[in-house]
Amino acid sequence: MAKTLFEKIWDKHVVKQIDGGPSVLYIDKHFIHEVTSPQAFKGIEKRGLSVFRPDQVVATADHNVPTLNQHLPIKDELSRLQVQQLIENCKKHNIELYGLGHPFQGIVHVIGPELGITQPGMTIVCGDSHTSTHGAFGTIAFGIGTSEVEMVFASQCLMQSKPKLMRINIEGDLNKGVVSKDIILYIISKISASGATGYFVEYAGSAIRSLSMEARMTICNMSIEMGARGGMIAPDETTFNYLKGRQFAPSGEQWEKKVAAWQELYSDADAVFDEEIHIDASAIEPMITYGTNPGLGIAINGLVPVAESIPDEGERNNIMKALQYMGLESGKSLLGMPVQHVFIGSCTNSRIEDLRMVASLIKGRKKHDQVQVMIVPGSQQVSKQVQAEGLDKVFREAGFEIRQAGCSACLGMNEDKIPAGEYCISTSNRNFEGRQGAGARTLLASPLTAAAAAITGVVTDVRELI
């Protein structure tokens, strides 16, 4: 029978199907971090259990860590305790930890792929909703809660109901200045912040095939922002070339064997999806959000909707409330609006390719006087590469501040926060109220659009600078 990519991987991992209930799904890799794991460790200890398969768990500290002076003790007491507890828990349960100071430390969804831990055909979970990132390699990867982290610790399995399947086909060539972040912001703006709830999404089509792995990760990363459980892309030569030679990727004979198996991972021609969406890549322009969920986005040269004229009462109220929080007006363009902050980082856009993109735009230019620009590489390895390529020099000469790896101002758990009432163009994934700090106003955009605003000090159509 014809199968989708999702079904091929899912079926291989079902230990047992419970009558009238969920499946017991086997998990290949489990990533953990300091914020959503401590209660799970406590939970298994309370039951007198140890971690069932510690070799399949990888830990890092990323969510609350400072991005300055990581060699010093963490100043914030609660953050320090949380990180300390992760160190102790990993030691006690024999889990590999890439903690602060380790050359592999970084945002969990950046390090898994760059170390070659994430491989096609796997099931991957983490107590973080952006686990969908790993789907770019043709994996079933999704975020879980702490009780589920505890389940995986205890049994390397999860109870999961099979989601519905959606395929989003994006065909054609991308316009100048349009990158993968614009593709995903465009999709979410079309189907809304809840449009894919209950679904697992496969992204396909020529526009997807032409993307690098970093660009594919950006797209899969934001699947959760339209409610999807996860997103995935069939592995191909781009995937194999990316993985080859990485730290934990298979090598030698094993490599050949694995690649042969990975080549079978695609949706069969007559496989059936519960929902299919077709998008013309040439219709996509550089995107920016104006509201307080990632679905509230427009083309950079478009207009904020006229809230008062939206027929549906619920939606009208949502948008009016969002515009009030954002301090924006109905029916206006965002172009030319001053911004005070630019944040380039997060599991969405902090990989080397993102930073190269920023550097190529700003080389020889200087940031605007009124803008604070923070670049937070996704991992220690990305930082190292930035230096090796001399990008750090480009950033410094432009007046950008380069920090150390972590989640940083994406969620403002550490001290990297945007002050209340101020605007930040951010390459991260969420523009929720207070996400980047209480009262902060976030405009989500691509690294190119963010870099353009850093130079001009206002919301800018990047196509004017390239």
Next chain:
Amino acid sequence: MNKVTTIQSRFVPITMENIDTDQIIPARFLKATTREGFGKNLFRDWRYLNDDEQQPKTDFVLNKPIFSGEILVAGKNFGCGSSREHAAWAIKDYGFAAVVSSFFADIFKNNALNNGLLPVTVTETFLQQIFAQPAHSTITIDLSTQTITIDATGQQESFEINSYKKTCLLNGYDDIDYLISMKQEIETFEQTLA
């Protein structure tokens, strides 16, 4: 886990849609390493003007004394965004036993179920009927019959829950008990994966 059977209570209405888990519990309160005590920071930035807690926002429903009860009723797409289970812990710790909405985000729904907090999905029409009730009205949620009733008017709707989860909630079992009992089968399965 606590057993869930019948909940009869007044309700707290939040008509807003797309309430994300960053609103339910902002990231700066995620630094605790236990599951308890998150209730005091539930909807923190909607409840207080500043972090000193001295200035409650009086127009927010949790600060209006006429609303109380064990049932939280909220607009569609409740619990979207971050996977933080702290959101479910905060709602439960505050004193809610059930959340009613016309649509729940997937991860939140699982997190609620795993903590004995009952997510009840109703139609948009029924949700609006609840919102139209005066304060002090009561609702009855019966898990065994899978029904939700507005007591004053008798309006009733049935809700879905998968039979496995229903059994777990009615008996206070959790998934871990079940998964541990399967250890042998899981070990045998692992042999087939290599």
